[in-house]
Amino acid sequence: MASNTVFRFLILLTALVWILSADNPKRRRREPWTNGSWFNMGLLEFEEWTNQTDLFSDKSRMCARLRGLTPGQRRVCRRHKDHMPAVGDGVKKGIKECQYQFQNRRWNCTVTEDDTVFGPLTLIASRETAFTHAITAAGVSLAISRACRDGRLSSCGCSRAARPRHLHNDWVWGGCGDNLEYGYKFTEGFVDIRERERKVKRGSREQGRQLMNRHNNEAGRRAVIKKSQVTCKCHGVSGSCSLITCWQQLATFREIGDYLRDKYEGATEVKVSRRGKLRLSNPNYSLPTAQDLVYLEESPNYCIRNESLGSLGTTGRECNRTSAGIDGCGLMCCGRGYNTKKIVVKERCQCKFHWCCRVDCNTCVKTVEVYTCK
Ligand SMILES: *[C@@H]1O[C@H](CO)[C@@H](O)[C@H](O)[C@H]1NC(C)=O
Numbered sequence: 001m002a003s004n005t006v007f008r009f010l011i012l013l014t015a016l017v018w019i020l021s022a023d024n025p026k027r028r029r030r031e032p033w034t035n036g037s038w039f040n041m042g043l044l045e046f047e048e049w050t051n052q053t054d055l056f057s058d059k060s061r062m063c064a065r066l067r068g069l070t071p072g073q074r075r076v077c078r079r080h081k082d083h084m085p086a087v088g089d090g091v092k093k094g095i096k097e098c099q100y101q102f103q104n105r106r107w108n109c110t111v112t113e114d115d116t117v118f119g120p121l122t123l124i125a126s127r128e129t130a131f132t133h134a135i136t137a138a139g140v141s142l143a144i145s146r147a148c149r150d151g152r153l154s155s156c157g158c159s160r161a162a163r164p165r166h167l168h169n170d171w172v173w174g175g176c177g178d179n180l181e182y183g184y185k186f187t188e189g190f191v192d193i194r195e196r197e198r199k200v201k202r203g204s205r206e207q208g209r210q211l212m213n214r215h216n217n218e219a220g221r222r223a224v225i226k227k228s229q230v231t232c233k234c235h236g237v238s239g240s241c242s243l244i245t246c247w248q249q250l251a252t253f254r255e256i257g258d259y260l261r262d263k264y265e266g267a268t269e270v271k272v273s274r275r276g277k278l279r280l281s282n283p284n285y286s287l288p289t290a291q292d293l294v295y296l297e298e299s300p301n302y303c304i305r306n307e308s309l310g311s312l313g314t315t316g317r318e319c320n321r322t323s324a325g326i327d328g329c330g331l332m333c334c335g336r337g338y339n340t341k342k343i344v345v346k347e348r349c350q351c352k353f354h355w356c357c358r359v360d361c362n363t364c365v366k367t368v369e370v371y372t373c374k
Pocket residue numbers: 035036116119120
């Protein structure tokens with residue numbers, strides 16, 4: 001009898017706690033910290049959403065539905081909803097470029113299923129992690145700068161950068177340029193806010209990681225500015241070039257990717273000091289500039305599959321038998337050797353052009369050898 005009462009009381013209490021915790025607005029406002037990444041935005045197909053007319057309206061719940069954002073990033077999102085497709089596009093470009101730059105390496109920038117996007121690898125403060133931060137920050141910076149120029153965002157337009165001093169006196173400055181300043185500033189606000197939101201112990205590993213991420217995000221943004229160029233165009237009757245206008249223009253993303261790949265090769269190992277500053281891990285290294293990438297931990301060798309490290313291993317990867325580089329079978333297969341497979345490819349050959357307009361070809365069959373790591 002007594003136990004029955006107690007039992008009922010317990011059920012009531014549980015229900016009450018459940019209702020309170022679900023409805024308490026204070027509790028709801030304190031959003032959980034995410035261990036996912038805003039890189040998720042690069043996996044979204046924003047184009048599929050854009051026919052929802054109220055997507056960017058005040059009422060829209062878009063920012064709450066984006067995965068991997070921190071509370072601070074959600075705040076920025078709510079203020080600048082119309083920027084989010086450009087952010088997503090920038091991350092997408094960043095991931096694609098990363099996969100291009102690393103296609104022939106042991107780590108090839110594989111995207112995983114989970115919310116971290118690059119998998120457990122992101123927990124290691126390695127060069128590869130440094131690169132992912134730089135290339136995505138660069139992608140977003142570029143996408144926002146261009147979106148401003150194209151008039152796709154409500155809060156910015158063409159660049160208002162000052163006329164470069166070395167520009168020829170007769171040339172007109174002020175064609176509608178890519179808005180690099182705005183792209184830089186917005187990206188800094190949206191991306192770096194993650195690394196400032198959480199209080200961590202000074203000199204701790206977490207703080208080192210925050211400083212590292214901020215440094216590499218900055219390097220990515222600067223790469224965009226560094227590779228941009230003043231571009232000019234002739235006007236006038238039939239190319240007479242009586243008028244020349246010039247503006248600031250972004251580089252292609254490939255140029256920026258190549259530049260950051262070089263920075264990856266020359267990345268500097270650092271450590272966090274007890275006072276909470278990044279220091280060289282070896283005093284013989286030269287100091288990294290704001291353009292350089294930094295990392296805190298050595299990379300795994302990515303040779304063997306290790307799920308907890310996020311390393312896929314190189315078994316089954318294609319390699320180049322004659323190359324002595326990282327794409328060669330020696331390094332790629334980590335000394336395990338390789339399998340040779342002959343495959344038959346059919347291609348069009350001996351094509352003849354007939355006037356007009358027909359092309360006739362034969363089909364040629366050739367065998368090529370493909371080498372894959374054991
Ligand atoms: C993310 O957080 C959840 C819950 O705290 C945890 O189970 C999961 O392992 C975390 N994922 C990573 C990659 O750290």
